[in-house]
Amino acid sequence: MISGTNDKIRYVAFKLFLEKGYEATNVRDICKEVGIKASSLYFYYQSKQELFFSIYDEVWNDKIRFLESIEELRQDISPDIKLITLFKKTVEYCSNDLAKQKFLLRYHLFPPQEIIKILREKYKFWTDKESGIVSDIIQECVDKKVLRCSRSTTDYIKDYIKFINFHITEMIISNIKISSNEIYSLWFSFWNSNLLKQ
Amino acid sequence: MISGTNDKIRYVAFKLFLEKGYEATNVRDICKEVGIKASSLYFYYQSKQELFFSIYDEVWNDKIRFLESIEELRQDISPDIKLITLFKKTVEYCSNDLAKQKFLLRYHLFPPQEIIKILREKYKFWTDKESGIVSDIIQECVDKKVLRCSRSTTDYIKDYIKFINFHITEMIISNIKISSNEIYSLWFSFWNSNLLKQ
DNA sequence: GTCTATAAGAGGATAGAC
DNA sequence: GTCTATCCTCTTATAGAC
Numbered sequence: 534m535i536s537g538t539n540d541k542i543r544y545v546a547f548k549l550f551l552e553k554g555y556e557a558t559n560v561r562d563i564c565k566e567v568g569i570k571a572s573s574l575y576f577y578y579q580s581k582q583e584l585f586f587s588i589y590d591e592v593w594n595d596k597i598r599f600l601e602s603i604e605e606l607r608q609d610i611s612p613d614i615k616l617i618t619l620f621k622k623t624v625e626y627c628s629n630d631l632a633k634q635k636f637l638l639r640y641h642l643f644p645p646q647e648i649i650k651i652l653r654e655k656y657k658f659w660t661d662k663e664s665g666i667v668s669d670i671i672q673e674c675v676d677k678k679v680l681r682c683s684r685s686t687t688d689y690i691k692d693y694i695k696f697i698n699f700h701i702t703e704m705i706i707s708n709i710k711i712s713s714n715e716i717y718s719l720w721f722s723f724w725n726s727n728l729l730k731q
Numbered sequence: 732m733i734s735g736t737n738d739k740i741r742y743v744a745f746k747l748f749l750e751k752g753y754e755a756t757n758v759r760d761i762c763k764e765v766g767i768k769a770s771s772l773y774f775y776y777q778s779k780q781e782l783f784f785s786i787y788d789e790v791w792n793d794k795i796r797f798l799e800s801i802e803e804l805r806q807d808i809s810p811d812i813k814l815i816t817l818f819k820k821t822v823e824y825c826s827n828d829l830a831k832q833k834f835l836l837r838y839h840l841f842p843p844q845e846i847i848k849i850l851r852e853k854y855k856f857w858t859d860k861e862s863g864i865v866s867d868i869i870q871e872c873v874d875k876k877v878l879r880c881s882r883s884t885t886d887y888i889k890d891y892i893k894f895i896n897f898h899i900t901e902m903i904i905s906n907i908k909i910s911s912n913e914i915y916s917l918w919f920s921f922w923n924s925n926l927l928k929q
Numbered sequence: 930g931t932c933t934a935t936a937a938g939a940g941g942a943t944a945g946a947c
Numbered sequence: 948g949t950c951t952a953t954c955c956t957c958t959t960a961t962a963g964a965c
Contacts, residue, residue, distance in 0.1 A: 561957085580959080581960090736949090759939085
């Protein structure tokens with residue numbers, strides 16, 4: 534899977550950006566682990582910052598493409614089933630690669646001042662995409678009166694995304710994966726108390 | 732409240748260590764905001780590292796001293812009331828100074844490699860103190876058969892602390908304070924489903 | 930593509946004057 | 948206590964050889 538200098542650079546850089554953080558990770562350390570001299574990295578990337586954002590975008594892109602590729606969401610099934618499917622698949626996806634989610638959490642919670650502006654733009658770009666996916670299903674729920682529209686569609690979307698992120702964060706921090714059984718019990722508790730309440 | 736050079740140094744350093752992180756915060760920046768030259772800081776602290784740990788310990792010490800000072804925990808009342816009181820008071824304390832809790836979360840989740848060893852020791856020292864406080868009450872619950880001892884005391888302690896930290900983390904990340912009403916509903920849901928389950 | 934060499938600057942920390 | 952001056956190291960990034 535990891536072949537070629539560029540792949541190695543990206544692999545090592547991701548690891549160090551996650552563990553040590555952007556500022557504390559230096560080009561020499563990355564290159565030392567890759568097995569090249571620091572100057573060689575500049576053949577692949579114009580700067581440390583470009584390398585970072587290339588990785589940051591890839592992590593987000595992988596996640597969004599996964600969400601968009603969930604077949605159930607395009608099938609003609611009840612939209613509330615779509616909501617729980619999206620929750621289940623998201624938790625499973627994140628469980629399989631907690632490091633990537635921890636990476637996203639790190640740079641969301643503690644953005645380096647040096648790159649904070651671009652980071653916020655990119656964060657908005659990607660979370661907007663995420664919202665779009667959720668938005669379509671929630672809208673379907675409202676249209677088909679599965680959700681009774683006592684609250685605004687926007688509120689439903691926010692609550693749903695907050696619910697998912699909350700449990701992903703829990704997994705990252707406690708480093709314990711949520712089991713399939715738990716997914717359903719968490720979902721029904723959320724569905725009953727938050728989405729259906731008047 | 733903030734008078735004297737040392738207080739100013741600690742105030743500014745805390746702010747920058749929280750926002751920019753340990754590595755990205757440099758002595759010159761701290762001193763510039765304080766209004767002194769970098770060399771003057773070394774009159775108060777031997778190193779940047781010493782300054783950091785002095786602040787880190789103070790944040791923890793304030794929290795532990797607050798927990799130890801809760802009167803209800805020393806009174807002769809039912810131990811399950813003590814548990815909910817400790818939860819309520821902790822949430823209130825953290826609500827009043829989310830920045831300090833975010834500081835602790837930052838260095839727990841993403842410890843700088845340069846100081847990781849000392850950080851882990853100190854973290855263990857302070858969380859052991861925290862466990863001690865909880866431990867006393869849980870033991871009282873088990874002794875008085877308020878908790879039915881279907882699980883080990885250690886498990887009860889872990890679950891209780893995890894429960895509290897989970898909600899503090901939620902407040903930090905969502906930046907929304909938990910209301911008094913919510914505290915009780917969260918508590919009873921936790922009490923019934925986690926502590927009393929067989 | 931990868932190297933050596935090096936520029937240009939930022940960082941932690943110290944010496945010693947006042 | 949606070950300053951100026953300075954040391955030494957680390958860092959990003961570039962120039963140009965191979």
